Amino acid sequence: MSTIGDIRPSQIITTxxxxSIVDLRTLSVIxxxxxxxxxxxxxxxxEPRLLRALGKHAFYRPASRVDHRGRPVGGVPTIIFPAWLVCPRCGRLAPWQEFVWEQKRQRFLCKETRCPGKGNAVAFPSRFIVACANGHLDDFPWLTCVHGGQAQDCQGPLKLVDRGLSGSISDLLVVCEGCGARRPMGHAFGEQRAAAIGPCTARRPWLGTDDVDPDGCDAEPRPLLRGxxxxxxxxxRSALSIPPWVNPVQEAVGxxxxxxxxxDSLEKVEMFLxxxxxPELERxxxxxxWSALQERRNRTLRTVTDLLWEEWLAFRQPSAGTGKTxxxxRQVDLPPGLEPWLARVVQATRLREVRAILGFTRIDALGEPGDDSAAEIKIAPLSRRPMDWLPAVETKGEGIFIEFHEDALRTWENRDDVKTLSGNLSRIYALWRKERGLPDAAFPGIRYVLLHSIAHMLIRQLSLDCGYSASSIRERIYCSSNPDKPMAGILLYTAVADSEGSLGGLVELGEPDRFGPLMRAALRGATVCSSDPLCAEHRAEEHGILNGAACHACLMVSETSCERGNRLLDRNLVVPTFAxxxxxxxxESLCGSPDGGPDS
Known part of the structure; x- marks a missing residue:
């Protein structure tokens, strides 16, 4: 067990x-x-709102500290994985315990007498592992592979030979020097995969070197490259810090x-003080x-939708603040010419987001905003026993909030063509979930696809002018057709961990004289894609996927920017295209020249 100190705290949440497996200079750890x-x-x-929604008592940011004796305190513990190492000089393939650890340079050395490295060859982690869709992970079963899945007493020794003929996986040969068996690695990735790697072992090495899922596993393991x-x-799951939780007294009480x-009384609070x-409470x-404590205890949140609804209300009641929250x-005037479609533009000069990790998946990214059912079924656990806390990170930054007219959206949603497409997408969405073993869930709605597509258009356009790369700008979609809690808005923001703020380049683009041309430029750029007419004519209902007219040349953005993994996108819903x-x-009048007229 060791502690990593050379990765950023925010990476512990997102990467x-x-x-997860981390490649160090000479080691690989989990x-x-x-x-x-x-x-x-x-x-x-x-962050009391997110704590209540997730049913936890605390969030902690990952820390790496040492005490006066140099021993790790806090920090992020790791376990060596994969356990099998390979010597590049002699091809020796064995668990790390059979190599010699050099503490000074933090590396394993091959001391095999026949190795041409003469005891100085550095052994590196195996490139191959196996994983399944239920989150289990294990070393590549080298002994099973080389012996063709047959139960044998032979334990090697093994060698990994690279014949270097074509550079393909088939050039790698696993050789057992004990019995003379040999097998090309290509068998583990082809039709003979089941015989080469066997069933899933249900191992969970991040929970302990000997930990095995007590429920077992019947999923088919898949060979993967380590990285x-x-x-x-x-x-x-994430939440923005909003009033009243950003008040100084709430931050101190937290x-x-x-x-x-x-x-449970004012008198006990006085005794406590x-x-x-x-010191934080003295002022x-x-x-x-006592009032702050009561406010925390009286407010309960049960779903992620509740989080979004409170944030939506906060953005609709802008407050300039004093620079201390x-x-x-700050609400600004609407850009001229966009009033029929936009209801409000708000500059968020200061934002704080808390992002917590609930678990993880392998093979497929199944987590979606508010999709708690998917998490319950497919999520791999972060611990052996239930914990009342989660790792989290806080980021601070700025953003632009855009609210769309509810009447304009409902008029658009009631068009016959839009209704037909919505029904088709709902059917495709249900099929998509069924294929991945997810429980039934409601389609997010055609409104969401529209707002999501607009958000991606604006992210790509904003990155050209604000000074941030597109991968640094994130989206947060506020969408609901519920008559009691209607929402139709987009927050585009940038937030940096371990920072007190940002550069101001994004929020300045929310000014009317800058946001109007920017919005038109984004719409104009989406009317034509370099992959047209194929992109524009792509239909989600015909191809059985969740995207319509959307590709890497026009709508898709970095995975770190999108809350849906670049799914549920279609620029045909936003602007006129070839289709x-x-x-x-x-x-079409908004998608022409920058002044709103048709292109010359």
Whole structure:
């Protein structure tokens, strides 16, 4: 077990969370489960809305500290994985225990007497692993592979020979020097895969080197490269800090709320303040602290939709703030000519987002915003036993919020062509979930596809002018056709971990004289794609996928920017394209020259 100190805290949530593989200079390790973590009180992150929605008591940011003796305190524990190493000089293939560890340079050396490296050859992690769709992970079964899946007593030794004929996987040959068996690695990736790698072992090495899922597993294991992108997909939930939780008294109370659980009266709060040393609470009266505690206890949230609804209401009631809170917004005038479609543009000069990881999946990224049913079935656990806390990270930044006219959207939704497409997409969405073993769930709605497509258009256009790359801009879609809680808005924001803010380049583009031309440029750019007419004529209902007219040349953005994994996109819904204009929400007059007229 070791502690990693050379990856950013935000990466522990989005890229290298528990169960993921990290390649170091000479090692490969897997981030250990939460059972091995030692969260520090000073790394507590307070976000009461998200805590209530997820049913947890605390969030902690990953930390890497050492005590006065140089021993790890907190930090991120890791376990060596894969356990099998290969010597590039002699081809020796064996578990790491059979190599010699050199502490000074943090590497394994091959001391085989026949190795031409003469004891100085560095052994590197095996390139191959196996994983299944249920989240299990294991070393590649080298002994099973080389012996053709036959149960034998032969334990090697093994060699991995690269014949170097064509550079393909078939050039790698696993050789057993004990019995003389040999097998090309290509068999593990072809039709003979089942015989070469056997059934899933249900191992969970991030929860312990000997941990096995007690429920077993009947899923088919798949061979993967160690650094394959589909070996780990995080399931994340996030929330923005909004009033009243960004008030100074709430931020102070949040640090000590766990110690104030038994305080049920103003008198006990006064005693608590007298008996303890709580510097963050000293500037507030006992009455203010008691009121903040009551407010926290009286508000309950049950779903992710509740989070979005409260944020939606906060953006519709902008407050400039004083520079001391983490939610400061300012409503600006609408760009001329866009009033029939846009209801509100709000500049968010200060934002704070808390992002927590619930678990992860392998092979397919199944987590979607609010899709808790998918998480319950497919999610791989972060720990062996239930934990009352989760790793999280807070990011601070800025953004632009755009609200669309509800009447304009309902008029568009009631068009016959739009209704027909909505029904087809609903059927395709249900089929898509069934193919992946997910429970039935409602289609997010044609309104969501429209808003999502507009968000991607604006992300690509904003990145040209704001100074941030497209991968640094994220989307947050507020969408609901519920008559009691209608929502139709987009937040485009940039947020950076371990930072007090951002550069201001994004929020300035929300000014009317800049946002109007930017919006028109985004719409105009989406009318034509370099892959047209194939892209524009692509139909989700005909191809059985969730995207219509959307490809990497026109709508798709970085996976870090999109909350749906680049699914549920169709620019035909937004602007007229080669495929026609019957579905377009915006008229052709807005998609011409920058001044709104037709192109010359």
């Amino acid at each position: 290298f969370g528990p169960g 981030i250990a489960g939460l059972d091995y973590w030692n969260p520090l009180d000073e790394e507590l992150i307070d 394959a992108s589909n070996a780990w997909f995080p399931v994340l 640090k000590y709320e766990r110690h104030m659980i038994r305080l 007298e008996l303890g040393n709580y 507030f009266t006992a009455e203010e602290i 983490e939610f400061e917004t 026609g204009s019957s579905l377009a929400f915006f008229p």
